[in-house]
Amino acid sequence: MSLSLIPLLIAALFLASGEPEVETVQLILSRDHQVTEHEGALIVGDATVTIPPGARVPGPVYVIGGELRVAGEVAGDVTQLAGTVSVEAGAVIAGELQHVAGTLSIDSATEIGRRTSLDLTGSGTAAPGSGLLPGMSLALLLAGVGYLLARRKPNALANVSTAVRAHPVVTLTVGTLAFLTAISTLVFMAFTLVLIPVTILGLIVGVLTLGYGLVGWGHLVGTFLPIHRRGLATALGVVVLMAVLSLVSLVAVVGDLVVAALILSGMGAVLVTYYGVAPFRPEPLPD
Amino acid sequence: MVTAGYLFYVAVLSAGYYYNLTFVQLGIIDLGTRLVGLTASQVSGAMAGFAVAALVVAVVTGRMMDRVGWSSDLRVKLRILFFVVVGQTLLTVTAPLVGTPVQFFVWVLVCSVTLGVGMPVTFSLMIDLIPIRHRGGIAAVVAGLAFFAAAVYPLQWRLVEFARVMCALMVPAVVVMAVLAFRRLRMVEVWSCQHERFGVGRFVRGADPGTFRFVFWISVVLMFSVFFIDSLGFLRIIDTPVFIYTSWQSPELGVRLFIGASHVLGAAMAGVLYTVFGRRWLFLWILGLFAFTHLLYTFQLGTAPSGIDPPLSLPFFYVLAVSFYTTLNFALWPDLSTPANIGIRTGLGVGIAGWLASFLSTSLALYSRDIGLSLLEHLRYVNALALLLAVGYPVALYLRRMRALANLREAS
Numbered sequence: 001m002s003l004s005l006i007p008l009l010i011a012a013l014f015l016a017s018g019e020p021e022v023e024t025v026q027l028i029l030s031r032d033h034q035v036t037e038h039e040g041a042l043i044v045g046d047a048t049v050t051i052p053p054g055a056r057v058p059g060p061v062y063v064i065g066g067e068l069r070v071a072g073e074v075a076g077d078v079t080q081l082a083g084t085v086s087v088e089a090g091a092v093i094a095g096e097l098q099h100v101a102g103t104l105s106i107d108s109a110t111e112i113g114r115r116t117s118l119d120l121t122g123s124g125t126a127a128p129g130s131g132l133l134p135g136m137s138l139a140l141l142l143a144g145v146g147y148l149l150a151r152r153k154p155n156a157l158a159n160v161s162t163a164v165r166a167h168p169v170v171t172l173t174v175g176t177l178a179f180l181t182a183i184s185t186l187v188f189m190a191f192t193l194v195l196i197p198v199t200i201l202g203l204i205v206g207v208l209t210l211g212y213g214l215v216g217w218g219h220l221v222g223t224f225l226p227i228h229r230r231g232l233a234t235a236l237g238v239v240v241l242m243a244v245l246s247l248v249s250l251v252a253v254v255g256d257l258v259v260a261a262l263i264l265s266g267m268g269a270v271l272v273t274y275y276g277v278a279p280f281r282p283e284p285l286p287d
Numbered sequence: 288m289v290t291a292g293y294l295f296y297v298a299v300l301s302a303g304y305y306y307n308l309t310f311v312q313l314g315i316i317d318l319g320t321r322l323v324g325l326t327a328s329q330v331s332g333a334m335a336g337f338a339v340a341a342l343v344v345a346v347v348t349g350r351m352m353d354r355v356g357w358s359s360d361l362r363v364k365l366r367i368l369f370f371v372v373v374g375q376t377l378l379t380v381t382a383p384l385v386g387t388p389v390q391f392f393v394w395v396l397v398c399s400v401t402l403g404v405g406m407p408v409t410f411s412l413m414i415d416l417i418p419i420r421h422r423g424g425i426a427a428v429v430a431g432l433a434f435f436a437a438a439v440y441p442l443q444w445r446l447v448e449f450a451r452v453m454c455a456l457m458v459p460a461v462v463v464m465a466v467l468a469f470r471r472l473r474m475v476e477v478w479s480c481q482h483e484r485f486g487v488g489r490f491v492r493g494a495d496p497g498t499f500r501f502v503f504w505i506s507v508v509l510m511f512s513v514f515f516i517d518s519l520g521f522l523r524i525i526d527t528p529v530f531i532y533t534s535w536q537s538p539e540l541g542v543r544l545f546i547g548a549s550h551v552l553g554a555a556m557a558g559v560l561y562t563v564f565g566r567r568w569l570f571l572w573i574l575g576l577f578a579f580t581h582l583l584y585t586f587q588l589g590t591a592p593s594g595i596d597p598p599l600s601l602p603f604f605y606v607l608a609v610s611f612y613t614t615l616n617f618a619l620w621p622d623l624s625t626p627a628n629i630g631i632r633t634g635l636g637v638g639i640a641g642w643l644a645s646f647l648s649t650s651l652a653l654y655s656r657d658i659g660l661s662l663l664e665h666l667r668y669v670n671a672l673a674l675l676l677a678v679g680y681p682v683a684l685y686l687r688r689m690r691a692l693a694n695l696r697e698a699s
Contacts, residue, residue, distance in 0.1 A: 024590070026591075029598055030596060030598075031596065167563075169559055170559055170563050173555075173556045173559040173560060174560075176556070177556055177560075177572070180607075181575075181576070181579065184579070184583075184600060184604070185579065188579075188582070188583065188586070191586075282562075282563040282564070283563060283564060283565050285419055285420050285489065285562070286419050286420075286485075286489065286492060
């Protein structure tokens with residue numbers, strides 16, 4: 001399963017947990033599948049799922065990637081968060097077909113209870129440079145946090161940045177391990193439906209930790225800038241770092257790996273310093 | 288010359304562990320059940336006997352090595368290792384010729400003797416060749432190489448396939464071992480003195496003998512539990528087509544490379560964590576990972592409808608946990624020993640925690656299959672054990688710390 005599916009998966013599980021009649025959830029992640037009978041909610045991941053003519057599934061169905069082909073009947077709702085949905089001739093969707101994002105094609109000879117569209121990705125012609133806005137907003141937000149932290153908790157930030165500088169392998173290892181286990185545990189918890197609030201809380205803590213790690217990196221970059229005011233140096237360091245990360249990520253595969261390594265080592269540094277409370281000291285070893 | 292020592296250690300241990308993972312653990316099952324025609328219960332009995340025999344031989348060999356001073360004499364260890372490799376080569380060549388139950392049991396007995404002798408000898412090479420600072424990293428290289436090779440080749444877990452690979456490795460190894468063991472080489476002379484500098488293990492330095500013994504036996508119990516849980520679950524998982532043909536024995540090379548690469552990643556992580564944090568954190572991660580992995584498997588079995596392939600995250604976490612504890616297993620026993628007791632410590636440590644646990648659980652897994660216990664039921668027991676350890680270990684650490692603090696307060 002690609003990591004990019006995880007936020008959508010949790011969103012789909014969150015939506016499913018709000019359906020009073022849903023008790024179980026099935027996630028289909030890979031290859032081609034024909035679904036002829038099914039109970040509970042169905043989530044389509046990186047797979048091609050076909051509901052053949054004559055088959056009837058109760059729904060709801062959530063599409064977070066891959067492709068859903070409906071030639072039979074869905075008794076409940078179909079929600080498309082990403083991927084492709086094809087409603088073929090003779091198909092029936094008794095509930096609501098909600099399109100949020102992704103490619104949707106509907107044959108004219110179909111029966112759909114209700115159709116709604118919620119376009120979160122924006123439509124129409126985008127203004128030049130508008131793609132940069134989210135990145136710039138994030139950089140400015142982190143720069144602001146960095147400014148405040150550098151002024152109010154300089155030691156905490158120094159502990160994190162020292163850890164990434166002095167122990168890059170250790171921080172990358174801890175960050176990677178923590179990220180892999182945490183994300184899997186959160187997805188696992190989300191599948192219980194009951195624990196979705198805990199999952200959301202865990203995701204928030206995880207995102208904050210990743211952000212803190214980036215600010216730690218920014219603090220480190222700031223120490224190389226010719227600025228003496230601590231807060232300003234950290235804020236500018238974060239902006240420079242985010243700009244460099246955006247440029248590096250343009251390089252296919254290698255760029256993404258470098259960015260991921262940097263973010264994860266920041267996360268690892270936050271963890272090994274107990275969120276900056278104490279400097280990281282590896283266990284002493286005899287020579 | 289120091290680097291050559293690293294290379295020699297990595298070559299010996301990774302080839303030895305590959306031999307153990309493939310030819311011995313999986314090959315004996317294939318030899319007994321498919322080629323000789325024994326029942327699963329008979330093979331499980333033979334494997335339990337194998338484990339006990341290997342443990343006894345390892346402990347006796349280790350004790351003797353310490354008593355007569357061979358533990359700190361590299362040249363003697365190389366000579367013993369030469370004869371072990373010759374014996375194992377002969378066993379490998381003759382394995383496909385075994386055709387009757389009597390031949391099978393004799394073959395297993397001889398195999399257990401060579402392994403029992405080889406265990407303390409090979410594991411104790413670390414005090415001669417690897418400085419303490421690099422033990423975590425080198426142990427990671429050994430574990431990563433052995434598992435990567437085992438994951439990628441051979442595809443068919445058949446004795447004949449394993450024998451072919453092992454013969455290609457072992458015949459040149461016999462020649463190299465003969466040169467190193469019987470010719471006077473400057474390199475070996477240098478290696479022979481190194482234990483004086485870094486022979487005393489990391490966890491022994493400054494510890495009083497009572498604490499040291501306690502730490503050693505706790506480590507044996509923990510490693511035994513980890514090996515036991517691993518083999519108990521794994522043998523049944525690889526018996527299940529939907530799990531095995533989508534992971535370890537997938538016809539797609541990409542999937543097998545993914546498994547191999549995950550082993551390397553896990554070993555590298557374990558090497559770093561062992562070096563920087565020490566054994567407690569690593570044990571915590573290992574137990575946590577095993578508990579989580581078995582939870583994933585039972586969840587998949589209990590909820591996924593038939594026809595749906597399990598996700599690769601299941602074997603990923605499994606191999607991560609396995610690489611973690613294997614790396615720890617290579618570095619831990621030398622770091623809990625001195626040149627005066629490395630023989631018995633590695634004999635007991637690897638023998639009880641590694642071999643006895645693996646083979647007892649293997650025989651138990653074969654027995655559970657034989658009595659018709661479903662995979663889900665079987666994994667529930669494994670899961671219960673894993674969770675018990677994952678929760679019990681941090682609680683025990685906490686209570687120990689509490690007791691230490693209480694003692695400190697009383698003393699002051």
